[in-house]
Amino acid sequence: MKKLGREKFFAPPLFFSRWYGKIGSWRSELRRGGTQMTDEPIAAPAPQAEGEGAASAPTAESGSAERQSSKQRFLEFLGMSLLPVLLSGVVRAIAIYTFVSPNSFAPGGFNGLSVILEYITHLSSGYFLLIFNVPLFFLAFFLLGKREAIISTASMLLTSGLLIVFDQIPGFPTYGFTEEGDMAATVNGLLAAIASGLLLGFSLAVMLRSCGTSGGTSVIASVVNKKWKFLSVSWMTFCFDAVVVFASFFVYHRGASFTVKLDPVLLALVSLFVTSKTSDAILHGFKIAYKFEIVTNAPEEIASEIMAKLHHGVTRMSAEGMYSHTDKSMLVCIIRKRQIAELQRIIKQYPDTFAYFSPTSEVYGKFLK
Numbered sequence: 001m002k003k004l005g006r007e008k009f010f011a012p013p014l015f016f017s018r019w020y021g022k023i024g025s026w027r028s029e030l031r032r033g034g035t036q037m038t039d040e041p042i043a044a045p046a047p048q049a050e051g052e053g054a055a056s057a058p059t060a061e062s063g064s065a066e067r068q069s070s071k072q073r074f075l076e077f078l079g080m081s082l083l084p085v086l087l088s089g090v091v092r093a094i095a096i097y098t099f100v101s102p103n104s105f106a107p108g109g110f111n112g113l114s115v116i117l118e119y120i121t122h123l124s125s126g127y128f129l130l131i132f133n134v135p136l137f138f139l140a141f142f143l144l145g146k147r148e149a150i151i152s153t154a155s156m157l158l159t160s161g162l163l164i165v166f167d168q169i170p171g172f173p174t175y176g177f178t179e180e181g182d183m184a185a186t187v188n189g190l191l192a193a194i195a196s197g198l199l200l201g202f203s204l205a206v207m208l209r210s211c212g213t214s215g216g217t218s219v220i221a222s223v224v225n226k227k228w229k230f231l232s233v234s235w236m237t238f239c240f241d242a243v244v245v246f247a248s249f250f251v252y253h254r255g256a257s258f259t260v261k262l263d264p265v266l267l268a269l270v271s272l273f274v275t276s277k278t279s280d281a282i283l284h285g286f287k288i289a290y291k292f293e294i295v296t297n298a299p300e301e302i303a304s305e306i307m308a309k310l311h312h313g314v315t316r317m318s319a320e321g322m323y324s325h326t327d328k329s330m331l332v333c334i335i336r337k338r339q340i341a342e343l344q345r346i347i348k349q350y351p352d353t354f355a356y357f358s359p360t361s362e363v364y365g366k367f368l369k
Contacts, residue, residue: 084210085151088203089158095199096125096159097166099192102176105267106248107196107275108241110216112268116244116251126163129156133215140219143226152207152215193267197274204275205282217241241272289334291360292343295319296353299329305346306331310339334360 096111104119106112114128133156140149166172175192207215221236248264296302303314312333319330335343340357347355 084206085155085158088206088210089155090162091199091206092155092203093159093162093166095196095203097163097172098174099196099199100271101125102174103189103192103267104252105189105193105264105271106244106251107193107200107268107271108217108244109237111200112241112244112248116248119251124164124167126160126167129160129163133157133160136215136219139223140215143223151210152219155203155207156215189263189267190270193270194274197271198278200271201275201278202282205279208279208283245269245272289336289360290340290357292331292333292335292355292357294331294333294347294353294355295321295328296331296350296355297328298350298353299331302346302350302353303331306333306343309346310335310342312339 092111096115100107100111101115101118106115110129110132111125114125114132117123117128118125133153137149137153140152175195176188217240218233218237221231221233221240224236225231225233245265245268248268249261252264253260294302299316303316306312306314310333312335315332317330317332319328320326321328333343347353
């Protein structure tokens with residue numbers, strides 16, 4: 001029978017692994033220093049000048065560094081995992097309970113499907129969100145990624161719990177209308193759709209920033225995409241949302257006129273549009289700028305004017321015209337949207353110059369607004 005080594009069955013807990021590593025490094029230091037066990041008396045070490053000698057044992061400074069590192073990891077955990085769950089879960093719950101449910105429209109996905117089922121059964125939409133997201137957690141956990149599954153599901157579970165709690169709070173604020181067909185009701189419904197889109201877009205952006213997925217139908221779309229690559233995640237998510245939105249036409253305001261039955265569909269489309277724009281603005285950042293690439297024979301003159309008038313740096317690269325095989329220069333610069341007209345005026349002064357620009361987002365580094 002093969003005898004297992006000590007290292008096979010003895011593994012120290014992770015909490016102590018750092019100290020085991022330190023002890024091992026100290027022993028290695030001693031071995032490299034030539035320390036041997038002999039019968040001869042050990043002579044006292046010669047005094048050493050300050051700053052000389054082998055590495056010393058851990059001091060209070062190293063302990064302070066360890067505590068600082070632990071504190072930094074804890075803050076990273078708060079910023080990358082806990083805060084996104086709290087923010088997205090609370091904001092999503094407020095959007096659904098305050099603006100979506102009272103105005104009878106379903107903004108797509110499992111959120112919208114839960115609101116439709118709440119309208120039919122008169123049970124809180126939180127119960128249905130809970131039922132939908134528990135199996136999705138296992139699906140995402142084993143097929144997509146553990147961290148993504150835990151964060152997205154925790155956020156949705158928080159939303160489910162808050163929706164159930166809000167139902168038990170008398171007088172919890174809601175924004176809705178009471179009379180169908182009234183002009184004030186139509187305006188209120190439109191404002192509610194816009195407000196819900198802003199809140200749901202913020203919640204979506206927070207989740208995409210923290211774990212790369214929003215949960216819900218996007219999990220199903222991602223799993224299908226792993227099997228059939230030609231089906232894009234965004235397209236499938238759009239199809240799922242569209243099915244829920246147009247199903248609301250047959251659920252809300254039964255027996256009413258066509259225009260009244262169309263209201264929930266239009267409000268849901270408004271909410272989805274605002275959600276998309278809000279999440280894009282947050283994800284892509286508010287430092288949206290424009291990149292100009294200018295092919296010219298007068299790089300020094302143009303670059304000097306850009307730096308003097310627009311106060312932005314310019315990068316010069318060598319280029320060659322493949323038709324004429326003449327050497328040229330290409331200037332690259334990033335500017336703000338309001339500066340486009342000024343840069344175009346500069347370029348027009350040089351007739352042999354060719355330029356084009358494209359929008360950019362998430363500008364990093366030193367970039368003056």
